[in-house]
Amino acid sequence: MKLPIYCPSCEEKLQVAKLTCSTCGTEVSGNYKLPVLMLLDLDDQEFMMEFLLSSGSIKEMAGKMGKSYPTVRNRLDDLILKIKELQNGK
Template sequence: MKHRIPQQCPVCESRLVVQELKCDSCKTTISGRFETSRLGSLTEEQLKFVEIFIKVRGSIKEMERELNISYPTVRNRLEQVIEALGYEQEYTPGEKSELKQEILNQLNRGEISSEEALKRINQI
């Protein structure tokens, strides 16, 4: 069974660094300091979102259909992926309002906790 490479230290949550690679075939070992892909820091859910986003060539409308979710939910998930990859996003006032409303809708549906809702709203 293969596992994903952990990206964060389970103790202090700092970023982990790969220091050794091994070949199963010839048993060669390479030691050093190797960077991992930013995509490796995404959750399984975020990776699936990115795969679908690529499949539909970035069409938000197609994302809505494919995932059966609303436009603000697609935008919110996209923003979470962008943030997880280390990029910052500036929102227009209208986008901020839509994202906040979607967060409140998720809270009302019981999809997220009040703490998570507050955290997300403060990030907008």
């Protein structure tokens, strides 16, 4: 299940307000921004995870995905652009 990142009412970005320890019940409250990578959709998060587990090898990623090197390279370039836009608040 993906963590909701936008308000269902006004569609603004949500922020984390409380963290809870499932072992002892300790709660930490505040107003925290979500990390940029959590703002990506699930498909992009999974791509990033596979990319890291492939030690950043586009050739290995292409083999795992059954896609051509240029296709994976383009996907990575699109993802880099998306991350830069999220960092800049767009």
